[in-house]
Amino acid sequence: MSRTPIIAGNWKMFKTVSEATAFVSEVKGKAEVAGVETVVCAPFTALPALVEAVKGTSIKIGAQNMHYEDNGAFTGEISGVFLKDLGVDFVIIGHSERRQYFAETDETVNKKTHAAFKHGLTPIVCVGEKLEEREAGKTDEVNRVQTTAALAGLTAEQAAEVVIAYEPIWAIGTGKSSTATDANDAIKAIRSVVEGLFGAEVAGKVRIQYGGSVKPNNVAEYMGESDIDGALVGGASLEPASFIALVEGA
Ligand code: PEP
Numbered sequence: 481m482s483r484t485p486i487i488a489g490n491w492k493m494f495k496t497v498s499e500a501t502a503f504v505s506e507v508k509g510k511a512e513v514a515g516v517e518t519v520v521c522a523p524f525t526a527l528p529a530l531v532e533a534v535k536g537t538s539i540k541i542g543a544q545n546m547h548y549e550d551n552g553a554f555t556g557e558i559s560g561v562f563l564k565d566l567g568v569d570f571v572i573i574g575h576s577e578r579r580q581y582f583a584e585t586d587e588t589v590n591k592k593t594h595a596a597f598k599h600g601l602t603p604i605v606c607v608g609e610k611l612e613e614r615e616a617g618k619t620d621e622v623n624r625v626q627t628t629a630a631l632a633g634l635t636a637e638q639a640a641e642v643v644i645a646y647e648p649i650w651a652i653g654t655g656k657s658s659t660a661t662d663a664n665d666a667i668k669a670i671r672s673v674v675e676g677l678f679g680a681e682v683a684g685k686v687r688i689q690y691g692g693s694v695k696p697n698n699v700a701e702y703m704g705e706s707d708i709d710g711a712l713v714g715g716a717s718l719e720p721a722s723f724i725a726l727v728e729g730a
Contacts, residue, residue, distance in 0.1 A: 483684075483685065483686075483687050483709045484515065484516070484517050484687070484709075485515070485516050485517065485687075485703060485709055485710040485730045486516070486517040486518075486519065486643060486687055486689060486709060486710035487516060487517070487518055487519070487699075487710050487711055487713065487726050487727050487730050488518075488519040488520075488521055488542065488570065488572075488604060488643075488645075488689065488710070488711070488712050488713070488717075489519070489520045489521060489713055489714075489717025489718075489723055489726075490521045490544060490572060490575070490691075490712055490713065490714045490717065491520070491521060491522050491523065491526075491544075491714075491717065491718060492544070492577070492714055493523060494523070494718055495522060495523065495526055495718070496525075496526070497525060497526050497529045499526075500522055500523075500526035500529060500530050500533075501526075501529050501530065501533045503520075503720055503723075504520075504530060504533040504534055504537075504539070505533070506720035507539070507720045507723055507724055508534075508537050508539070509537070510720075510724040510727075511539065511720075511723050511724045511726075511727040512537055512538045512539065512727070513727050513728060513730070516710075516727055516730045517538075517540065517710075518538065518539045518540065518727050519539070519540045519541070519542050519569070519570050519604075520534075520539060520540075520541055520542065520717070521541075521542035521543060521544050521570065521571075521572050521604070522541065522542075522543075522544070523544070524543060524544075524558055527541060527543060527563070527566050527568055528566055531566055531567040531568065540569040540570060541567070541568050541569060541570070542568060542569065542570030542571055542572060542602075542604065543558070543563050543568055543570070543571045543572070543601075544571075544572045544575065545558070545571070545572065545573070545575070545578055545592075546558055546559060546560050546563055546571050546573070546592055546595065546596065546601070547559045547560075547592070547595070548588065548591035548592045548594070548595040549595070550595075559595070559599075560595045560596055560598060560599030560601055561599060563599065563601060564599040564600055564601060568601065569601065569602060570601060570602045570603075570604055570643075571592075571596050571601045571602070571603055571604070572603075572604045572606065572645075572712070573589055573592045573593055573596065573603045573604065573605050573606065573630075574586075574588075574589035574592070574605055574606045574607070574626075574630065575606045575647075576606060576608060576647060576649045576652060577652075580649075586625070586626060586629035586630065587629070589605065589626075589629065589630045590629055590630055590631075590632050590633070593605055593630055593631070593634065593642065594633065594634070597634070597638050597641075602641060602642075602643060603642055603643070604643045604644075604645050604689070604712065605627075605630045605631075605642055605643070605644050605645065606644075606645045606647050606691070606712070607622075607623050607626035607627050607630065607644060607645070607646060607647070607670065608622070608623070608626075608645075608646055608647040608648045608649050608652075608691075608692075609622040609623065609648055609649065609650075610622075610649045610650065611649070611650035614648065614650065619648070619666055619669075620666065620669040623646065623666060623669060623670050623673070624669070624670075624673045627644065627670055627673045627674065628673060628677065630642075630644075631674070631677060631678075634678075636678050636679065636681075636682050639674065639677070639678045639682050639686065640678070640681075640682045640685040640686055642686060643686075643687045643688075643689060643710075644670060644674075644686060644687070644688045644689070645688075645689045645690075645691045645712040646663065646666055646667050646670055646688060646689065646690055646691065647690075647691035647692050647712060648663075648666070648692050650692075651691075651692025651693050652691065652692050652693070652714065653693070653714055653715060654692075654693060655693050656692075656693060657692050657693040657694065657695075657698060658690070658692055660698075660701045660702050660704065660705050660708070661705070663690040663692075663702060663705070663708060664702075664705035664706060664707050664708055667688045667690065667705075667707045667708055668706075668707045670688055671683050671686065671688060671707055674686050687709040687710060688707060688708070688709055689708070689709060689710040689711050689712045690702050690708050690710075690711055690712075691711060691712035691713065691714075693715075694711040694712075694713045694716060694726070695716045695722070695726075696716065696722055696725035696726055696729055699711055699725075699726050699729035699730060700729045700730075703729065703730050710730060711726065711730070713726055
């Protein structure tokens, strides 16, 4: 089954509005490769300008988080209503930095995943193990629990649309990447979890990215693996030349 590869940049807390639009001017027409979906996940403040800047290109814009309620007394939060209103297409949910620093749980990840679909946003749901969990041989178990919780209650159609980002926490922003074969094995195990939940057809459709110190010089290695459908990239997505090379490498 052929799945469209997806390269998504996660800018984290980097780039002002002018830096963000200057980035798009540089990557336009270059980080656009037939058969590869390209997404930039930016800080909330840059989203309106970015949505405008990518008009007429194939580049899609994503947020890095959302609240699961539509409206309410949640000071400082942004809901799917607002993201959809801006014209945003994707949203990262449950990034390990949010699980670690902002108390996101499997339960809130699941609520946010449902809320994303409610508002026509494609969720990029992050799962992945800590170093001590990997060393204890628990990688597949951690991914199984997180994936099962995140996808709970979705319809088969929704589950097929989710993008899962397998991001071993010890590899994020550390320069230590998982080997391509290890990442592929973990991703195959995640795909079989999806199969157990939703059946072989959905498992064959769902796109699962690898994330963790992906760079222009190693992206092709990951993309050469059977089950890796793209990458979620932090540091190396910030520079236009590097981002273009990542998309070309996919
Ligand atoms: C990320 O932020 O999701 C990530 C994988 O970061 P980096 O590419 O910098 O490891």
